[in-house]
Amino acid sequence: MSVPELLQDTTRQNWQRLEDKLDASLIERLKAVPDAEKIITTSEYVVESLQRFPLLTEELLDQQWLEIPLNTAQMRAILQDKIAAIDSENDLHRVLRQFRRQMMVRIIWRDFSFRTNMWQTTAELSDLADICTDEALNWLYNHYCQQWGTPYSKAEAGEESVPQKMIVIGMGKLGARELNLSSDIDLMFCFPRHGQTQGGRRTLENQDFFVRLGQKLIAALDNNTVDGFVFRVDMRLRPYGQSGALSLSFPAMVDYYHDQGREWERYAMIKARIIAGDTDSGNQLLDELNSFVYRKYVDYSAIESLRDMKAMINREVRRKGLSTNVKLGSGGIREVEFITQVFQLIRGGRETELQERSIRKVLPIISGMGLLPQQITDELLDAYLFLRNAEHALQGVADQQTQTLPDDDFPRLRMACIMNFDNWQAFEEKLDHHRNRVAEHFANVIAAPDDEEENNQGLNAELRAIWQGEYEPDAGVSLLEDQGFEKAQETYKRLEQLRSSRVVQSLQREGKQRLDQFMPLLLAAVTECTTPSRTLERTLLLVEAVLRRSAYFVLLMENPGALKQMVKLCAASPWIAEHLARTPILLDELLNTATLYTPAELEPLRDELRQQMLRIPEEDEEAQMEALRYFKRAHVLRVAASDIMGTRQLMKVSDYLTFIAEAILEHVLQMAWKKLTDKHGRPQKADGQPCDPSFAIAGYGKMGGIELGYGSDLDLVFLHDAASQGYTDGNKSIDNGVFFTRLGQRIIHILNTMTPSGQLYEVDMRLRPSGNSGLLVSSLKAFRDYQEKEAWTWEKQALVRARVVAGCPEVASKFEQIRREILAQPRDEAQLKEDVVSMRIKMRDNLGSKPATGDEIPLFHLKQDAGGMVDIEFMAQYCVLRYSEQHPELLRWTDNMRILETLQHTGILPEDDVRLLSDAYLAYRQSAHNASMQKTKSQVPATEFVEYRARVSQIWHNLLEDNS
Template identity: 30%
Template sequence: MAAFPDLVSGFAAEGSDAAVAKALEMPGETVGERLRRRRHALALAVALADLSGEQPLEWVTAKLSDFADAAMDEALRTAMLERMPEDEPRGLAILALGKLGSRELNYSSDVDLVMLFDPETLPRRPRDEPGEAAVRYGRRFIELMQQRTHDGYVARVDMRLRPSPEVTPIALPVDAAISYYESSALPWERAAFIRARAAAGDIRLGQQFLGEIKPFIWRRALDFGAIQEIRDISLRIRDHYAQGQAFGPGFDLKRGRGGIREAEFFTQVQQLIHGGREPELRAPATLDALDVLSKSGRLEADVAGALADAYRALRTVEHRVQMIEDRQEHRLPSDPAALEAVAQLDGRGGAEELLAMLAPRVEAVGVQFDGLVSDREERLSNDPDILRRELGEMGFKEVDEAFRRVSDWRSGRARSLRSPAALSAFESMLPTLMKAVAAGPDPISALNRFGDIIDKLSSGVNLYRLLGARPKLADLLALILTHAPPLAEQLGRRPTLLDGLIDESSFAPPPDAGALADRFLKAVRDEPFDLALDRIRRMVGERRFALGVQLLAAHRDPIVIAEGYSDLAEAAIVALSEVVTQEFEKTHGRVPGGELVVLGLGRLGGRALTHASDLDLIYLFDAPDGAQSDGAKALPATDYYNRLASRIGAALGTPTAAGPLYDVDTRLRPQGAQGMLAVSMAAFDHYQRHEAWTWEHMALCRARPLTGSEEIKANVRKRICDILRAPADPVKVRADAVAMREEMARHKPPAGALDIKLGEGGLVDLEFAVHTLQLTTHVGLDPRLEVALEALVQAGRVDAGADPDLRLLSRLLVVLRLVGTKAMEPAEQSRTLVASLCGFEDWASLLAAVDVARQRVAARWAAVKGSDS
C-alpha cells in the first residue's frame, strides 16, 4: 500500500475493477520491470477486493490467472522478438496445467507449464535447429518470468509436468508430444490434462494439440486402474507430508487429509469416470466441475455442495497464509501468534474460531476421498486345502465345484486372465465377488455365468479392478449372475455395461421419452452416420441394462420399470428415425409437405414393455398426391417412405457390434406381411374403415404415434379414435373376439402353469375383455390399459378390482421376463426374490394372490363374451 498509494485511493473511491485496471497500467522501462510492477500492484488490488469481501474467490483466482496468461504471452513474445525481430512470433505454444490451467491461480502459485513447438512454423536463424531455437526461446521466457530483481518476480515457472522431464528439453515438438500421450503417458497425466489449456504463445497450435490428445484424457470405457493410481499418488503424498496431516496448527491446507488437493482429486476422479461419455462434465475448474457433476446427477447435490463449501474455505485461508510476506506456503502456522495473525487477517475473532470453521469442512473432504477406492488388499490362498476352507467359510455348500472354478480361472486358460496385470486385478477382486456370490441362492450357477463373462472378455483388467474397488457393485453383479440370465448375457457381450452402475445416479428415475431422445441426438450431433447409429444403440443398451438392474435391485416398482422400458424404446425410435432420415435425405432429399409417422402398438403403445418385448410398429406417411422427393435421386412419395421405413426398421432391429437392440414386428400393418411396409394416411384410414378385421381394430386400441410433428401426431390420434368409434355390431365384435382368442389358444398355448400372459385368466384374457368393451361401448379409448379400465369402471362396465388385478399380473410378467425361464417359471432359488419384487413376503403368498386375480380375470372375460348389452 505504501508502494502504490494511488491504487489504494482508487480502490477506496471506485472499487475493485477500477483498482485492477489501474494495476495493469503500471509503467516500466523494460518488459521485465513492467510485468513485475504490474504483478505486485495486481496482487494488492485483488487482495483489497478479497479481504474487504467485495469479490468472491472465483473473481480473485480469475484475475490472478488472466494476468499470468497476459504476462506469459508478453514474455514469450519478447523472448522470440529479441532473437528474430523481423518475424512474427508463432509456432511455440504454452500450455497451462494445474491451477493456472483451470484459472484458479493462488497469490503465490507456481505456474505449471508445458511448452510445445511446431518445427515447420517456428521462426529461427538459418543455422539453428528448430529444437535448439525453441529451447533458447523457452529459457529466455523463464528468465523473464521468474528472475528476481529489485521489483521481485512475475511468476515461478514449473516445467516438470512435461513428458519425462529429467531427460527431455523444456520445449517439445508437437508431433512427438502427441505420440507420447497417445502411447506412453502414465495414468496420472490424464488427470493433469483435465485442466490443460492453451494459455500463451501460439494459441491455435496449443488448441490443436489438446484436440488431438482428447481421446487420451477422456476415455469412453472406464479405466479404473488410472483412478486407483491417482488415489495412490495422493496416499503417497499423505505419507510424505505426514507431519501436516493432523488437523490443527501446522495443518497442510493443500496436501493434508481433507485438504485442497484431495478435494481436487476427488472431483477429477468423478470427471474421469463419466466425462468420456458426457462432455458437459469436463469443466476444468473445481467449483465449476462440482456444479456440473451435481446438475447432471453424477454427484449427490449435498456432497457437491459440501465439497464446494470446503474448497472455498480452504482456498481462502490458503490465500491468507500466502498474503503474509508473499510466501509460497500452504500450512497453517504452528506458532500461536502467527496463526492468530492469519485468523485476524481472515476477519475471525481468533485462531480457535478459524480452526472451528475449517475442521468440519476438512473432515467432509477427507471422508469423501477415503471412500473413492477400497484400501483392503485380500487374496484367496493358492494352497488347495486352505482355499477349500476359505470357500467353505464364505458359505459355499458345493466347495469342490467352487474350488474347481477358481482353479480353472487361475490356470490362465481364459484370454482375459493371461497378462500379469489382469491376474493381479482379478486376484484382488476375487474375495469380494466370491463372498457376494456365496451369499446368493445358487452360487455355482452364478459362478458359471461369471465364467462365461470371463471367457468372452478379450481384456478383463478394467472390469476386475472395478469390481475389486466397488464391493457394492460386486454384490449387484452377484445378484445379476444368480437371478437374471438376460442381463448376464448382456454383460457377457459388453462387460463395460458395469461402468454405468458405479454410483447411485444409475438408479435415478429414468427420464421421459422426449428428454431421452434429445439426449441421444445431442450425443451424436457431430458424428458420422454409422458411428451415430452405433452410439445410440450402445446408449440404449446401457439404459436398458440399467433398468433391468433397477428392477432386480428393487429400486423401482416393476410397473414403473415397464414404463421406463417403453419410454426408452420410444426414445430409440425417435432418435434413430431422426438420424436415419437425415442420412436418407442426403441422397433422396425431402418430400415437400410430407411426413412419416411411426405408430407403436401392443405393449409399446400401452407403455407396458418388458425386457423381452418385441416392438409392434406400423409406418404411416402423409404427402400430397403425386408428390416426390427433391433430392439428387428423387423418388415418388410411396417409394420414398417405404425405403425410409425399411432403413429405420434395420437401424432398430439389425444386430451390430453393440449387440441386438429390438425385434421389430410390422405384421399389424394393413394386409399384414403381404402389404406395403409404409402406407399413406388415406390408405390406412380406408383400410381400417372398410377392410380391417375385428382383431385389427382390437390391436388399434393400443396404437400410439411416436414420431412426427405434434400436428400430425394429433391428426393420427384423431383418426384412430374416429375409426374405433365407428358404429359396429356388438354381437359380431364379441363373436370375432371369442373366435380369435380360441384360435390364439390353439396356436400359442400357455408355456406352463404360471404363464400369466397366455394362460386362462391371464393378461391376454384381460386385454381381450378390455378391447372388446372399448369397441362395443366406445368407452375408455386410450392405449394404456389402466387408463381404459378407469373409464370402464366409472361407466359401470367393469368392477373396481380390475385395475389391481392388471397391476399384479403386469408386475409378475415384467419380473418373470427378466428372472424366469421360457415357461415363465422362476428357478426355485429365485422365487423369494420374485415374490419380494412383486410386493409379497413369500412365494406362496404371491401364488395365492395371482390365482385369485386370474379367477377374477377369467370371470370378467366370460362376462364380456356372454354380454347382451
C-alpha cells in the same frame, strides 16, 4: 479494518522508507488510496516495489489501477503498448518484469483490502500469466523466425506446407484460472507437425526450432534479473518429465498419453488449458487427449491413484514437518482439490458436465448430480475460499512461494490483520474449523472400504488361497463344500480354468493384482446365496467380460454394497447376469439402491433422457446412439431389479418397459428430424405451412398394447400428414414423400444399428399397409384408404392394439379417429368368425407345440397353443371388431386387460368368463415373463395350467365356433 497497535511501528517505518524515495506529492496520493495503511503495513513486496520504481508507482496512481479492476483486454493492451517500443530481448525481459511487478502491486493491494474476492484475484493472476506468456511468445517467435527461419509442416500428399506455431499448455492452478499470488506456472510446449524451417540462415527441424524457442520463453519468464522475474516456470509435468524433450509434436503427445500416460497425469490433465500460441490447434489436441483423461466408463481406479498420491504427500508432510501447511497439511487446499477431482476422474467420461477445470464450478455440479450433499459442497467451497485467502495472506507479504503458517507473534498478527481478524487466536479458530470439515469430508470420500470383516475372519484368506491355486484339489473342493457350494468340484475346476486362461495370464501387473484382490471378495459374497456355484457361474460372465477393464473390479471393491447387489441380482436371474456382462458400465447403477429398485415413470424418463442428450454435441451421432443404448439398458436393469426382488407387479413391469421405449422413440424421432431438416428443410402441408413434424410413430402389438417384455421387438408404423405433391423448403429441396421415407429409414437406422453397446431395439415394420411390399411411410389418407379397401381382417385385429407412441399430437389425433372409424364399421358376424378362426388355426399349426414323440414330455406353449395367450387376445380383438359399432367404449383401450374389463361392463361377455380370461392371461404372461428372466423357453409341461387351458378353450368355442 484499522491496523493493530502492535503493528503500527511497522506502519511508520514503511511510510518512512517510501518518503525517503518518493516525492511528497506521490506520498500524499498514496495515503489517499483506500486501505493504504493496511497494505503498507502488511506487504513488504508492495512497499519495496513502490520504493524502487517511482515511475511505475506514478503510473499506478495516475491510472487509478490500485482502485479499479482490469479485464484481460485492458491488461493485454497495457503490455502491448510497452512491448511495442522495445528493440532487444533484454528490453523484453525488462518490460515483462516491470509490467508484472506493476500488476502484482495492484492485485495484492486489492486482494489485501478485500476490494476483490479470491476468485477475482486468482482469475486476474491467471490472466496476467496468460498475457505475459503469450506476448513474450509472440515477440520471440517473430524475432527468431528472422534468424532461424519460419517452421513449416512437412507437406503430405495433396496438402500444402503451412507455417507452424508453438502451443503453450497451462497446467495446475494456471490451467484452472485459479493461480495464487506467488505460484509457479506449470507449462508444457508442443507444436502441430514435424517439418523444417524456411528462410533462415540454416535449416532447422521443427522440433529443434521449438525446443530453442521454448528455452528462450522460459528465460524470458523465469530468469531472475535486476528487475526480478515474471513467473517461475516448472516444466516437469511434460511427457517423460525432466528427461523428455522440451517440446513435442501433437502425434508424439497423443502417443505418449495413450500408450504411457500414468494415473497422476490424468489428474494433472484435468486442468490443462491452452494459454498461449496457436489456440485453435491446441484445443484440437486437448480434445484428442480427452479420452485419456476421462474414461467412457465409471472409473473407480482413479480413487486408488489419488489415495496413493495423498499417502505420498502425507509422508512428505510428516518428514518435513508440514502439518501447518495450508495446502498440503490435513484439511488443506490439496484435499479439497482431491475430493473434486476424484469425482471428475471417476465419472467425467460419462457425466461431461464434470469436465470442468475450476473447483468453484465443479463442486456445485457434484452436488447437483447427487454425488455429494449440497451442505458438504457448500462447506468445501467455503473452506477452499478461506484457505486460499490464507495462502494469499502468506504469499503477498514478500512475493514468496509459501503455504506454511508462521510461528512467531509478529507475522501471526500481521497475517490475522490481512485476513481481517482482531487477533491470531480468532483466525486460528476459524482456520481449524474449516480444516476439520475438509479433513472429515476427505476421509469419507477417499478412505478405503472397511476391511474389518477381512481382518476379523479367515474366510477371505482361505478363499484367496483357493483362487491362487494354493490348495490341493481335494482340499480346495472340501473347503468350497464347507462354504455351501452345491457343485464344489465343478466350481473348483471353473476357477482353475479361469485362473489359467490365456487372457488372465496375459494381464498386465496392475490388472492381475486387481483380479487377485477381487476374486476372494466375490467368492465370499456368493456364499451368502442359496446356490453359490450357480451364482458364481453367472457372475463369472461379467468377470470374464471385464478382465481387460479392471477398473470395474475396483468399482466393486470400493463399493461393497454394489458387489452385494450384483451377486443378489445374478443369483435371481441369468438374464440380468448376461445384461450386466454385455454392458458392464451398468455396474454404476448398482451404487444407488434408491434408484436401482425404483423404475421411473414416463415424464421423469423423458426429462432424464433430455438432460443426458443435452450433454452430447448434436453433430456426434455415434455418441448419441451410445447414450441412448446406455439409457435403455440402465433403466431396463432398474425394472428387472425391482421385478426380480418382487417390488413390482407384472402389469407395472410392462408399463415401465413401454415407457422406456416411448421416451427413446420420441428422442430418436427428434434426432432423425433434425438431421433431415438441417439438410433438406421442412416438408410442406397442403395449406403451404411447414410440417413440424406432421409425422407420427404408431406402435402395434406389445408396444401398442403396453405389454412390452425385456426382449420385445417394436412393431411400428410410420405416418405423415404432408402435402402429397409438396417439397421441402431447404436449399437441397426434395419431394415430401422422399423426405419422409428417409426420415423413416433414419429412425430405423438409429434403432436397429449394432454399435459397441449393441442394438437399441429390433424394429418390425411388417404391419404397415401392404406389409414389406408397401411404402415405409404412409400418408394418413393412404393409410385410411388401405384400411377401408384392402386390409385383411387380421390387419384390423392388429389395429385394435395400435396407438401413436411418438410424434405430432395432431397426427396422433387423426390416426385415432381413423382407427375408431375402421374398427367401428359394421361387419358380417359369420365372415368375421371365419376369418379370425382361420388365422388362429394357421398360427397354431405353424407356431404351436409339436406332438410329443417317444420319451418326450408333452409341452404347452404359453402363447400359441390352444387355450393360451393368443386365444385370449384373438377373442378380445374379435369382440372389438364385432361390437364396437354398438359399444364405442371398446375403442378406448389398446391393452387386453382393459378391453376384457370393458367387455364385462358392456355385458358382451359374462363376468365369470372375463374373470377367468383375465386371470389366465396374467398367469400365462407371468410364467412367460419368468421364463425370459431365467433364459428358458415359453413352454411348460402340459400338466400345468390344465384348468385355465380347458376353460379358455371352452370360452373360445362358445364365442367363435358354436353356431347353434
